[in-house]
Amino acid sequence: MTTDPDNNPLLDEQLSAWLDDELPRAEVDLLISRLVSSPACQARLARYSLIGSGLRGGPAARASGELAALRLAGRVRAALDEPTGAPQQAAALGPNRTLSYAMAAGLALVAVLLTVVQGPLRRSIGTPVQASAKTVVAAPVPASIRQASLSSQRMTNYLVYHGEYSGLLSARVTESHIINNRPYAAAVQTTDRLPAR
Amino acid sequence: MAGTDGDQLLVGRAKRGDRRAFDLLVLKYQQKILNLIMRYVRDQTEALDVSQEAFVKAYRALPGFRGESAFYTWLYRIAINTAKNYLVAQQRKPVEYELDAQDPEYAERNPHLRDEEDPEGLAMQEQLRETLEKAIAELPEELRTAIMLREIEGLSYEEIAAAMDCPVGTVRSRIFRAREAIEVAIRPLTDA
Numbered sequence: 001m002t003t004d005p006d007n008n009p010l011l012d013e014q015l016s017a018w019l020d021d022e023l024p025r026a027e028v029d030l031l032i033s034r035l036v037s038s039p040a041c042q043a044r045l046a047r048y049s050l051i052g053s054g055l056r057g058g059p060a061a062r063a064s065g066e067l068a069a070l071r072l073a074g075r076v077r078a079a080l081d082e083p084t085g086a087p088q089q090a091a092a093l094g095p096n097r098t099l100s101y102a103m104a105a106g107l108a109l110v111a112v113l114l115t116v117v118q119g120p121l122r123r124s125i126g127t128p129v130q131a132s133a134k135t136v137v138a139a140p141v142p143a144s145i146r147q148a149s150l151s152s153q154r155m156t157n158y159l160v161y162h163g164e165y166s167g168l169l170s171a172r173v174t175e176s177h178i179i180n181n182r183p184y185a186a187a188v189q190t191t192d193r194l195p196a197r
Numbered sequence: 198m199a200g201t202d203g204d205q206l207l208v209g210r211a212k213r214g215d216r217r218a219f220d221l222l223v224l225k226y227q228q229k230i231l232n233l234i235m236r237y238v239r240d241q242t243e244a245l246d247v248s249q250e251a252f253v254k255a256y257r258a259l260p261g262f263r264g265e266s267a268f269y270t271w272l273y274r275i276a277i278n279t280a281k282n283y284l285v286a287q288q289r290k291p292v293e294y295e296l297d298a299q300d301p302e303y304a305e306r307n308p309h310l311r312d313e314e315d316p317e318g319l320a321m322q323e324q325l326r327e328t329l330e331k332a333i334a335e336l337p338e339e340l341r342t343a344i345m346l347r348e349i350e351g352l353s354y355e356e357i358a359a360a361m362d363c364p365v366g367t368v369r370s371r372i373f374r375a376r377e378a379i380e381v382a383i384r385p386l387t388d389a
């Protein structure tokens with residue numbers, strides 16, 4: 001003989017205890033397996049829940065009780081059934097892609113700075129730096145970045161012309177470097193007035 | 198508590214993708230969550246929308262739920278935040294009792310915290326209250342005491358058993374029988 005889950009006092013008592021968080025774990029499994037397959041039991045659960053709400057005068061009681069609540073359960077189910085992968089993927093992709101772009105831009109900037117800085121260092125300090133600079137230059141640099149890099153002379157000119165935007169100390173350092181470095185001073189004198197290419 | 202274990206069991210299943218387990222958690226707590234959200238959002242339709250969103254958020258956040266608090270406490274916080282965010286999005290001011298409402302037990306036992314209600318809702322609530330009162334008055338004394346201690350005072354079965362000087366199993370049975378009788382009385386209202 002099979003038990004009708006829609007009309008089973010034992011099951012209803014378990015339901016009542018479960019609603020109160022008083023059902024022993026050993027009984028929970030069985031209850032759940034029956035509950036998931038019985039809309040009548042689910043409706044009863046909602047009504048039991050409504051009794052407590054009604055006795056305490058909760059505002060949901062006025063919403064014709066289970067009515068609103070049962071609709072809610074169905075709506076949650078429907079909402080979870082909707083495909084949500086796409087928006088979540090897009091949201092997850094957004095920051096990652098931004099991060100990738102930021103990293104690429106950062107690497108490009110580092111490459112430009114290394115290219116720019118290596119000239120003055122090579123000439124002012126000498127061979128050991130030249131060797132390391134060669135190592136850097138040997139790394140493949142995209143054409144766009146190569147075009148963006150400035151010649152060391154033009155960079156020096158830029159620093160001198162725009163010295164008013166930098167701190168006094170750094171301006172002095174730049175100027176003293178130029179003055180003390182004769183090849184550079186000569187180069188600046190001959191090229192700093194040339195129009196930019 | 199045994200029931201909390203039951204919730205954990207359901208949460209564990211839901212985490213593994215068992216949607217029906219989550220359905221049961223929704224069924225179990227929908228009334229409480231709807232009550233809670235209706236304290237923030239007056240309109241029933243809006244409250245249903247916000248409640249639905251809270252449950253959906255909870256489902257999606259389940260992988261991050263580590264069980265350090267009870268499931269309902271965790272869900273309760275999600276519901277409050279969802280309601281507040283909704284009001285902010287609607288450019289409406291959250292109600293003032295939110296500090297009290299942070300405590301699930303306190304809010305549940307203090308329905309006066311709710312906002313004012315519409316006349317139709319009040320009439321419905323009044324009808325339900327009258328039906329409940331009548332049904333409770335007709336209950337045998339031991340059933341009435343058990344259900345009132347549970348629903349109004351919020352006592353555990355063990356505490357009720359101590360208060361009524363009877364075994365916990367008897368308390369469970371009495372509360373169930375009280376609910377069964379009351380359910381028969383309110384069914385016409387809910388089916389209407």
